[in-house]
Amino acid sequence: xxxxxxxxxxxxxxxxxxxxxxxxxxxxxxxxxxxxxxxxxxxxxxxxxxxxxxxxxxxxxxxxxxxxxxxxxxxxxxxxxxxxxxxxxxxxxxxxxxxxxxxxxxxxxxxxxxxxxxxxxxxxxxxxxxxxxxxxxxxxxxxxxxxxxxxxxxxxxxxxxxxxxxxxxxxxxxxxxxxxxxxxxxxxxxxxxxxxxxxxxxxxxxxxxxxxxxxxxxxxxxxxxxxxxxxxxxxxxxxxxxxxxxxxxxxxxxxxxxxxxxxxxxxxxxxxxxxxxxxxxxxxxxxxxxxxxxxxxxxxxxxxxxxxxxxxxxxxxxxxxxxxxxxxxxxxxxxxxxxxxxxxxx
Amino acid sequence: xxxxxxxxxxxxxxxxxxxxxxxxxxxxxxxxxxxxxxxxxxxxxxxxxxxxxxxxxxxxxxxxxxxxxxxxxxxxxxxxxxxxxxxxxxxxxxxxxxxxxxxxxxxxxxxxxxxxxxxxxxxxxxxxxxxxxxxxxxxxxxxxxxxxxxxxxxxxxxxxxxxxxxxxxxxxxxxxxxxxxxxxxxxxxxxxxxxxxxxxxxxxxxxxxxxxxxxxxxxxxxxxxxxxxxxxxxxxxxxxxxxxxxxxxxxxxxxxxxxxxxxxxxxxxxxxxxxxxxxxxxxxxxxxxxxxxxxxxxxxxxxxxxxxxxxxxxxxxxxxxxxxxxxxxxxxxxxxxxxxxxxxxx
Numbered sequence: 001x002x003x004x005x006x007x008x009x010x011x012x013x014x015x016x017x018x019x020x021x022x023x024x025x026x027x028x029x030x031x032x033x034x035x036x037x038x039x040x041x042x043x044x045x046x047x048x049x050x051x052x053x054x055x056x057x058x059x060x061x062x063x064x065x066x067x068x069x070x071x072x073x074x075x076x077x078x079x080x081x082x083x084x085x086x087x088x089x090x091x092x093x094x095x096x097x098x099x100x101x102x103x104x105x106x107x108x109x110x111x112x113x114x115x116x117x118x119x120x121x122x123x124x125x126x127x128x129x130x131x132x133x134x135x136x137x138x139x140x141x142x143x144x145x146x147x148x149x150x151x152x153x154x155x156x157x158x159x160x161x162x163x164x165x166x167x168x169x170x171x172x173x174x175x176x177x178x179x180x181x182x183x184x185x186x187x188x189x190x191x192x193x194x195x196x197x198x199x200x201x202x203x204x205x206x207x208x209x210x211x212x213x214x215x216x217x218x219x220x221x222x223x224x225x226x227x228x229x230x231x232x233x234x235x236x237x238x239x240x241x242x243x244x245x246x247x248x249x250x251x252x253x254x255x256x257x258x259x260x261x262x263x264x265x266x267x268x269x270x271x272x273x274x275x276x277x278x279x280x281x282x283x284x285x286x287x288x289x290x291x292x293x294x295x296x297x298x299x300x301x302x303x304x305x306x307x308x309x310x311x312x313x314x315x316x317x318x319x320x321x322x323x324x325x326x327x328x329x330x331x332x333x334x335x336x337x338x339x340x341x342x343x344x345x346x
Numbered sequence: 347x348x349x350x351x352x353x354x355x356x357x358x359x360x361x362x363x364x365x366x367x368x369x370x371x372x373x374x375x376x377x378x379x380x381x382x383x384x385x386x387x388x389x390x391x392x393x394x395x396x397x398x399x400x401x402x403x404x405x406x407x408x409x410x411x412x413x414x415x416x417x418x419x420x421x422x423x424x425x426x427x428x429x430x431x432x433x434x435x436x437x438x439x440x441x442x443x444x445x446x447x448x449x450x451x452x453x454x455x456x457x458x459x460x461x462x463x464x465x466x467x468x469x470x471x472x473x474x475x476x477x478x479x480x481x482x483x484x485x486x487x488x489x490x491x492x493x494x495x496x497x498x499x500x501x502x503x504x505x506x507x508x509x510x511x512x513x514x515x516x517x518x519x520x521x522x523x524x525x526x527x528x529x530x531x532x533x534x535x536x537x538x539x540x541x542x543x544x545x546x547x548x549x550x551x552x553x554x555x556x557x558x559x560x561x562x563x564x565x566x567x568x569x570x571x572x573x574x575x576x577x578x579x580x581x582x583x584x585x586x587x588x589x590x591x592x593x594x595x596x597x598x599x600x601x602x603x604x605x606x607x608x609x610x611x612x613x614x615x616x617x618x619x620x621x622x623x624x625x626x627x628x629x630x631x632x633x634x635x636x637x638x639x640x641x642x643x644x645x646x647x648x649x650x651x652x653x654x655x656x657x658x659x660x661x662x663x664x665x666x667x668x669x670x671x672x673x674x675x676x677x678x679x680x681x682x683x684x685x686x687x688x689x690x691x692x
Contacts, residue, residue, distance in 0.1 A: 008480070095667040096460045106544075195456070329447070332450050
């Protein structure tokens with residue numbers, strides 16, 4: 001039995017700094033055809049040949065996306081599943097079945113976390129805490145989503161061919177995984193996190209989730225900068241998740257009212273995953289994997305290359321269900337923040 | 347900014363001991379009429395006047411159960427929501443809407459965890475870790491379930507009056523909450539946890555979840571005792587969650603095959619919440635709140651009175667969804683373990 005050692009500074013309520021940073025030893029991605037045809041298509045590790053990915057149902061294909069990304073990330077880190085101390089995963093499906101069913105294959109201690117499209121933020125934050133406090137040496141973080149499982153669960157059977165509204169998002173298809181361990185020279189690192197609060201400004205249009213989620217992103221960014229005593233300029237990029245065109249504008253405006261100017265420095269994963277001029281995704285991408293894919297592939301690569309030095313990753317999640325929508329409820333939302341930095345030169 | 351201090355011993359993969367134990371400062375419960383008429387009815391704090399609890403929908407009533415229990419627990423601990431550093435909650439509804447919607451009212455950092463009926467184990471474990479590592483001073487843990495929301499989500503509209511199978515469980519109605527903080531003399535305390543793995547032995551009958559979950563309970567109990575180098579006799583009670591009549595028998599048998607004898611020392615929350623001789627609940631109670639209610643009321647009281655000295659709480663969860671069931675999938679399950687002890691004499 002070993003006694004763990006902690007190295008965490010509490011910067012404010014829900015904000016934790018890791019003076020001995022966490023190393024992001026590997027990231028891995030699997031994507032669908034549309035994601036492969038987007039602006040960062042060449043950065044992803046594996047492309048599904050079709051929506052079923054050799055499986056019998058789209059739900060099984062989604063599960064395979066998560067497992068394939070997890071296996072590939074472990075392989076890149078030179079690990080086996082048995083080396084992992086904890087797996088943290090989440091997805092959009094009812095009862096987190098993608099993550100729970102995938103976790104059968106891993107046979108390691110497992111916690112399922114639901115924060116809708118902010119799940120990668122919540123799981124990366126928790127994983128970093130287990131590592132920084134000495135409770136784990138290796139943590140696997142994974143997520144997946146699938147356009148066709150999300151459409152039929154949240155909206156309409158896709159066979160109906162319903163028209164989409166301009167404010168609607170396109171749920172991304174794919175899986176993304178990260179292996180967290182001790183920091184090593186040259187490795188991108190995770191140095192701080194802020195756990196979000198649930199925010200609901202009364203939006204009830206499930207076809208405009210970007211606008212619903214913008215206030216949660218504003219709340220978390222504001223709290224994070226205050227707790228850390230930092231400025232927007234301390235980050236190369238503030239990388240929000242899935243606000244899309246309408247939500248990003250609203251976020252900039254909300255923070256501007258508080259004297260925080262992020263225009264020019266903020267980028268949104270939902271606007272990066274697809275090329276809206278030639279891909280018909282309306283307001284942008286979404287889905288638990290959308291922001292995770294952007295973080296795991298192009299951003300991870302740029303941190304590894306030191307083209308980016310410091311990134312504030314703020315994925316956002318819309319916490320409604322079909323039932324709450326049908327009952328006329330408003331949409332609670334959440335955003336979690338994770339700071340990623342380029343490692344010291346090896 | 348304060349640097350946190352840890353006091354956790356890693357006893358094995360996923361098993362953490364807290365040499366400076368965590369104090370369970372308060373627990374609070376809200377129950378429906380049937381739960382109030384059960385053997386421990388008088389131990390619960392508040393009884394709902396009816397299934398709607400003054401709300402417009404059953405889903406809103408479930409949310410009110412969670413919030414009422416949370417508010418009452420905070421009040422008992424002499425705290426306000428703003429004093430809490432982190433809230434951890436989970437429930438059975440799609441997209442954890444009970445917990446997420448309730449969290450709007452608390453306005454503190456929030457993480458939603460899904461482990462079906464093992465959720466109280468997962469959230470108590472995570473909360474204890476935040477406290478033991480100095481990342482939080484006060485953590486609020488809460489859950490709720492409602493018979494009528496679960497029936498219509500997982501099974502049939504209750505208006506149909508479908509006949510129930512003898513192996514079926516009765517989803518409990520109510521809310522339960524715990525306030526975790528530093529240990530104090532006389533307070534029940536949380537001294538160790540084991541995070542579960544996902545186990546699936548191929549059961550696919552969603553009307554017999556007790557049998558499906560027994561192997562997960564066996565796996566977690568086995569791992570916990572091995573990691574802690576303990577015997578069954580080190581506990582006054584091994585308190586499983588929601589295995590019911592059939593699942594409890596199977597658990598005893600599974601562990602017996604490994605030379606671990608728990609018969610006579612194991613009790614099951616699903617068999618304790620109702621009196622099956624006069625309440626028509628078939629195999630026993632279930633629902634995220636079932637085991638949480640038993641822990642929060644009679645067990646907490648007996649630990650406070652020192653009638654019980656040491657309890658191994660092992661709630662179990664069945665991780666299927668309606669979709670996976672309809673697609674013919676088997677049922678993955680999980681169990682998390684939490685050790686609770688009577689406090690030192692004040």
